[in-house]
Amino acid sequence: MKNLVGVFSVLGYGINTLFWFVPIILLSLLKLIPIRPWQTVLTRILDRCATSWVSINNLNQKLTGGTQFDVKGLNPLTPKEWYLVIANHQSWVDILVLQRVFNRKIPFLKFFLKRELIWVPFLGLAWWALDFPFMRRYKKAFLEKYPHKKGKDLETTRAACEKFRFKPVSIMNFVEGTRFTPQKHAAQNSPFDHLLRPKAGGIAFVLNAMGDKLHQLLDVTIHYPQGAPSFWDFVCGKVKQIQVRVKVTSLDNVLPGDYFDSEEQKLKFQQWLNQRWQQKDALLETLERATCSKEQAV
Numbered sequence: 001m002k003n004l005v006g007v008f009s010v011l012g013y014g015i016n017t018l019f020w021f022v023p024i025i026l027l028s029l030l031k032l033i034p035i036r037p038w039q040t041v042l043t044r045i046l047d048r049c050a051t052s053w054v055s056i057n058n059l060n061q062k063l064t065g066g067t068q069f070d071v072k073g074l075n076p077l078t079p080k081e082w083y084l085v086i087a088n089h090q091s092w093v094d095i096l097v098l099q100r101v102f103n104r105k106i107p108f109l110k111f112f113l114k115r116e117l118i119w120v121p122f123l124g125l126a127w128w129a130l131d132f133p134f135m136r137r138y139k140k141a142f143l144e145k146y147p148h149k150k151g152k153d154l155e156t157t158r159a160a161c162e163k164f165r166f167k168p169v170s171i172m173n174f175v176e177g178t179r180f181t182p183q184k185h186a187a188q189n190s191p192f193d194h195l196l197r198p199k200a201g202g203i204a205f206v207l208n209a210m211g212d213k214l215h216q217l218l219d220v221t222i223h224y225p226q227g228a229p230s231f232w233d234f235v236c237g238k239v240k241q242i243q244v245r246v247k248v249t250s251l252d253n254v255l256p257g258d259y260f261d262s263e264e265q266k267l268k269f270q271q272w273l274n275q276r277w278q279q280k281d282a283l284l285e286t287l288e289r290a291t292c293s294k295e296q297a298v
Contacts, residue, residue, distance in 0.1 A: 067242055081215075111173075176196040198276075203273070226241070
């Protein structure tokens with residue numbers, strides 16, 4: 001029966017995605033008309049389409065999954081603020097969890113994407129229409145060969161973010177850069193028990209581009225008491241509970257400064273991020289111990 005539930009759930013995701021994909025693509029084609037007021041109106045309509053897509057996905061989860069969400073820390077949020085959202089990463093389910101927890105509470109979540117992804121058929125156009133910022137990162141070896149390109153990647157990102165000055169946005173970043181697995185944890189020799197090493201460069205890049213607008217950090221900790229699930233486990237309703245803890249803090253005093261040119265600023269920002277990761281690791285340990293205590297009591 002669980003597998004049958006999963007089939008119906010995936011079917012619901014598929015139908016919902018196809019339903020909203022059509023108007024998003026059509027509106028994205030109309031958005032190619034280079035008239036700023038016209039594009040602004042279409043952007044708001046497109047965001048509402050994306051939000052409705054997430055809302056129906058969430059309804060599908062409630063009807064088929066039966067997963068209990070234990071969420072704390074959402075009280076001060078508003079869709080009228082600019083947010084940087086960071087979280088630990090264990091499963092592809094994390095994205096569905098974040099969309100469910102924050103839908104309609106903050107602006108629609110958007111991810112920084114590699115510039116090359118804009119050429120992905122259909123999806124690249126949809127991401128562009130939804131104002132997902134595309135970034136170009138030059139590697140150190142490339143900059144040594146072409147020094148005149150230094151700083152151009154940041155300029156490109158700032159230009160892509162100009163539209164966010166007039167409309168609140170939530171920028172999402174999985175700071176570890178990849179999903180946690182025991183193998184990756186061992187390979188990194190991570191100093192944390194439940195996390196991989198955080199990478200400061202990604203969020204430093206975002207803050208350098210949008211620091212004058214991003215004043216609030218949402219530090220999200222996701223814990224799966226049964227262990228990190230697969231997408232199939234989730235849609236089949238095999239995940240009994242998901243715990244989410246949100247910590248809202250100000251970014252006004254933690255801007256990375258000249259992160260990419262100053263070793264002092266880079267070290268200072270990395271230390272700040274490592275401290276947050278130590279707190280997150282301790283929180284995960286607390287949640288894990290509470291889960292073990294409940295299981296032993298049963």
